[in-house]
Amino acid sequence: MDKDKLKKYANDLEFDMDESEYKTLMGEFDILLKQVELIENIEGISNYEPMDFPFPLESACLREDKVNMSLAREDALKNSKDVKDGCVKTPKVVA
Amino acid sequence: MIMGKNIDELRQELDEGVVNACDLFNSAMEASSKSQESVNAFVSIMDKCECSGGSSVLSGIPYALKDNFSTSGILTTGSSNILKDYVPVFDSTVYKKLKEAGAILIGKTVLDELAMGGSGLTGHTGIVRNPWDTTRISGGSSAGSAASVSLGIVPFSIGSDTGDSVRKPASLCGIVGFKPTYGRISRFGLFPFASSLDHVGIFARNVKDITYVTDVLKGYDELDMTSLPDEDIKYVDTLDKDIKEKKLFYIKEIVESVSTEENKEVIKIFKENIDKFRSEGVIVEEVSFDKKLLECLYPIYFIISCAEATSNNSNLTGFIFGSREQGNSPREVMFNTRTKGFSEMIKRRFITGSYILQRENQERLFLNAKRARRMIVEKMNLLFKEYDGLILPAGGIAPKINPDEETDRLGSDYLLLDNHLAIGNFGGYPSITFPMGYVSNMPVGINLTCPQREDASCLNIAFKLESVIGIKDVCAGGENIG
Numbered sequence: 001m002d003k004d005k006l007k008k009y010a011n012d013l014e015f016d017m018d019e020s021e022y023k024t025l026m027g028e029f030d031i032l033l034k035q036v037e038l039i040e041n042i043e044g045i046s047n048y049e050p051m052d053f054p055f056p057l058e059s060a061c062l063r064e065d066k067v068n069m070s071l072a073r074e075d076a077l078k079n080s081k082d083v084k085d086g087c088v089k090t091p092k093v094v095a
Numbered sequence: 096m097i098m099g100k101n102i103d104e105l106r107q108e109l110d111e112g113v114v115n116a117c118d119l120f121n122s123a124m125e126a127s128s129k130s131q132e133s134v135n136a137f138v139s140i141m142d143k144c145e146c147s148g149g150s151s152v153l154s155g156i157p158y159a160l161k162d163n164f165s166t167s168g169i170l171t172t173g174s175s176n177i178l179k180d181y182v183p184v185f186d187s188t189v190y191k192k193l194k195e196a197g198a199i200l201i202g203k204t205v206l207d208e209l210a211m212g213g214s215g216l217t218g219h220t221g222i223v224r225n226p227w228d229t230t231r232i233s234g235g236s237s238a239g240s241a242a243s244v245s246l247g248i249v250p251f252s253i254g255s256d257t258g259d260s261v262r263k264p265a266s267l268c269g270i271v272g273f274k275p276t277y278g279r280i281s282r283f284g285l286f287p288f289a290s291s292l293d294h295v296g297i298f299a300r301n302v303k304d305i306t307y308v309t310d311v312l313k314g315y316d317e318l319d320m321t322s323l324p325d326e327d328i329k330y331v332d333t334l335d336k337d338i339k340e341k342k343l344f345y346i347k348e349i350v351e352s353v354s355t356e357e358n359k360e361v362i363k364i365f366k367e368n369i370d371k372f373r374s375e376g377v378i379v380e381e382v383s384f385d386k387k388l389l390e391c392l393y394p395i396y397f398i399i400s401c402a403e404a405t406s407n408n409s410n411l412t413g414f415i416f417g418s419r420e421q422g423n424s425p426r427e428v429m430f431n432t433r434t435k436g437f438s439e440m441i442k443r444r445f446i447t448g449s450y451i452l453q454r455e456n457q458e459r460l461f462l463n464a465k466r467a468r469r470m471i472v473e474k475m476n477l478l479f480k481e482y483d484g485l486i487l488p489a490g491g492i493a494p495k496i497n498p499d500e501e502t503d504r505l506g507s508d509y510l511l512l513d514n515h516l517a518i519g520n521f522g523g524y525p526s527i528t529f530p531m532g533y534v535s536n537m538p539v540g541i542n543l544t545c546p547q548r549e550d551a552s553c554l555n556i557a558f559k560l561e562s563v564i565g566i567k568d569v570c571a572g573g574e575n576i577g
Contacts, residue, residue, distance in 0.1 A: 009449045010442065013405070014412075014426070015433035017442050025443050032447065035394035039463050042387060042470065050465030051472060053291050054277045054523025055547055057321055069318060075184040079416035088414055090425045 001029040096122035099247035099570045102156055102304045109155045116155035116199055120144035123157040123201040126248045134224045134246060136239035137202040138162045139170050149197020152307050158193065159243040159252040162203040163210055165284035166190050173286050174206045174218035177417050177436025187284020188316050189253055189295055196311045201249060204239025208438055210255055210288045211404060212236050213263060217440055222496065226571030227269060227537055231493040234264030237296065241268040244298040247570035251299040251308050257288045258396050259490075259516035261296030262528040262542055266489035269530050269538030269569055271561075272298050273305045275550045277523025278323040280309070281316030289403035290321075292396070292520040301567040302529060302558040306331045309554070323548070333551045334558045339376035341556055343486045343543075344478060345369070348386045350487070352511040358491045361512070361539050364532035365488045368541060371563050372486075379486065382478065389511050391467050396517040398451055398464035405448030411436065472522040479546035484556055487515060489528040489540035519544050525553040530566040538569075 003022045006029075010016055017025070039045070073086060082089040097105065097119050108114045120141075127140045137159070146155065160166065163173045165183040172178045186194070193200070205218040215223035215238025223238035225231040226245045233242045237254025241264035244252050254261040256274040265272025274296040282293055295312065299305045310329050316322045345365075353362055369379050413419035413432030420431035437445070451460045478485070490513045519526035524544045531541035543560070545553035561567050 006446055006450075009446045009453075011430075013409075013433070013445050013449055014429045015437060015442055015445075016430070017434075017439065021439045021442070024439070025446060028443060028447070029450075032394075032397070035391075036398075036460055036463070038387070039391050039394055039398075039467050040459065042391065042467055045463060045466050045470065048466040048469045048473075050462045051469035051521075052465065053321070054472065054521065057278070063317065069185070071184060076415070078184055079181060080414065081419040090414060091423055091428060093425055 001026055001033070097157065097248070098122070098126060099568070100250060101299075101301055101568055102152065102250050102307050105156055105250060106152060116146045117144045119155065119157050120146075120199050120201060123248050126246070127202050127243070130246050130248065133229050134226055134242050135221050136204055136223055136242040136246070138172055138174060138205050138218070138220050138239070140202040141200055144199060146199055147194050147197055149195060151196035151311055153193065153311055154197030155199065156251075157199045157201045157249050159202050159204050159240055159249050160190060160200055161206050161237050161240045161252075161254045163206055163255060163286040164190055164253065166200070166203070169203065171203065172219065173209045174220065175208045175436065175441070176219045176438070177411050177432065179219060179418060181416055185284065188281035188318060189312055190284065192312055202243070204237070204243055204252065206238060207236035208441055209286065209404070209408065210236040210257060210260060211400075211441060211444055213258070213260065215239075215264065216496065217438060224496070225268060225493045228493070231495055231537070232267065234267035234493060236260040237264055237298070240298050241265055241270065241272065244268070244270050244300060245571045251297060251304055254296045254298060255285055255288070256294045256296040256520065257292045257400060258520055261298065262516050262519070262526060263490055265298055265528045266538070266540030266542070267493040269571065270298055270300050271302055271305050271527065271529045272296060273309065273527040273554070274519065274525070275309060275313065276323065276525045276548050278319070278321045279525070279550055280312045281314075281319040281322050283316055283318040287407040289400035290407065291403060292400060294520065294523075300569060302527070302554060302561050303331070303334060305527070306334055306554050306558070309550070313550075328551060330551045330554050333555055336555050338556050338559045340378065341483045342378045342380070342481065343372070343484045344380050344382040344482045345486050346384045346389070346515070347381050348384055348389055349511045349515050355491070357534055358512060360534045361488050361491055364534065364539060365541060368531050368564055369486070372560060375563050377560075380482075384474070388467070388471055388474070389515070392471070392511070392517050393514040395464045395467050395471075395521070396514075398460055399468065401444045401448035402451045402461050403448070405445045405452065408445065468521045471518060475518060475522050475524070476546070483552060484543050484545040485518075486541065486543050488512060488531070489516065489542040492534050492537040492539055516542060523547055525550040527553055527557045529557055529561050529564075530569060531564055532566070
């Protein structure tokens with residue numbers, strides 16, 4: 001795993017790390033990729049469907065189309081650091 | 096006044112008018128503040144007794160809540176710098192139910208940052224120390240919740256468990272930790288870590304107290320899409336059922352995997368207790384399980400949880416809530432906020448998650464991990480057709496805190512004894528850890544994991560086995576050691 005690739009993943013996730021942190025991560029990837037081989041080498045693994053949840057969920061269906069819990073605008077804005085005219089303020093998106 | 100007392104004892108004192116709820120709150124608040132310097136279990140300690148009445152068994156009883164449960168008007172940080180000033184505007188279902196039951200929140204507890212970690216060393220307000228020996232870790236991620244109960248400050252506390260984050264610290268701190276079946280307790284308002292593995296969990300110093308709290312918290316919640324339908328029973332009413340002829344199994348490969356002298360002592364205590372269970376009429380058998388699959392437990396957990404966490408935490412942008420750094424464009428604001436707000440450990444997990452989720456890697460990493468998860472769960476479900484539960488040591492004793500060694504870094508050792516509790520999350524099984532003995536003057540726990548939806552049976556068996564072992568209501572330091 002090379003550092004440039006990891007840096008791209010970090011930047012795509014909207015953050016960065018310093019050099020020593022990338023070095024640590026590269027060490028972790030060496031271990032992770034060995035562990036991935038362990039999983040790949042499990043006999044018969046391709047015969048299984050991936051498991052998304054512990055069991056089929058009885059209540060996971062579309063709910064009725066009615067209003068349930070929602071936030072008032074005033075509450076929704078309470079935790080934003082910069083608010084103007086009832087909206088979250090950010091730097092200009094379009095110049 | 097409150098120190099070390101269980102729910103039954105406090106209930107009796109409250110009902111007889113020996114104490115009132117505010118007395119207990121003040122006593123717990125004082126004890127919490129006093130313990131901060133040595134143990135550091137709390138992010139916030141409440142300064143006002145908010146008693147809402149209620150007529151449940153928990154009315155007037157103080158408790159602590161992990162700082163990743165939303166509490167309207169009360170700071171909730173996830174023990175992360177990116178949320179260090181966040182004050183939610185809605186209540187999690189767990190907090191709402193406890194308020195309605197009349198339980199009294201005394202503090203929000205420290206966790207490993209955003210619940211990712213198992214040491215209690217990575218919260219933004221500092222490390223949580225083990226109340227039994229402050230040179231050792233408390234375990235995590237629900238570190239402060241475990242420590243507050245172990246210290247005797249509160250009779251119960253709430254945590255969350257994605258890989259073992261309630262059941263492992265319970266073992267390391269000498270108390271009881273339970274997570275019910277996936278969906279049994281609503282996760283609405285719990286900061287998500289890995290949604291397919293996340294459970295709400297409970298700490299207490301005996302199984303009966305765990306059951307009281309579970310009865311209050313369980314139940315369908317339309318705000319949680321994974322919520323299970325209601326069960327029309329109170330678990331506390333079935334606690335005392337006879338467990339003779341119940342069939343349990345332990346996994347040979349895990350019990351035989353230990354190498355250190357301390358862990359050999361753990362296994363010795365485990366086997367002594369198994370003999371005691373057998374003499375009480377419980378059937379316990381040794382079962383062999385594919386060691387290659389067991390060695391994949393941690394990698395499967397790591398891959399699935401990193402991938403889900405990366406996605407779940409993409410809402411931490413600095414715009415709507417949380418810390419915000421300056422920047423010349425929205426993207427720069429987000430970039431600077433996330434760079435400064437997340438610790439290195441969290442960033443490493445997110446990058447790993449992103450790698451796993453790349454289109455070209457999904458089949459080999461993410462989908463294979465999910466296939467292996469199914470293989471393990473199907474094998475477990477088959478065993479649960481024959482057995483009522485899986486019984487194993489919960490892990491080794493709490494390691495020493497080592498400031499020179501970075502924690503929560505991915506390691507190359509396959510420590511089966513310390514990683515098997517994730518089976519409970521893969522299958523969403525009810526799973527409970529309770530004390531079984533002491534090694535090097537530190538507590539060690541035993542874990543019972545039962546079939547999906549068999550929460551009542553799990554609590555019933557644990558209640559009876561706890562009595563056979565003879566250790567309960569123990570606070571750090573060993574008072575009441577049976």
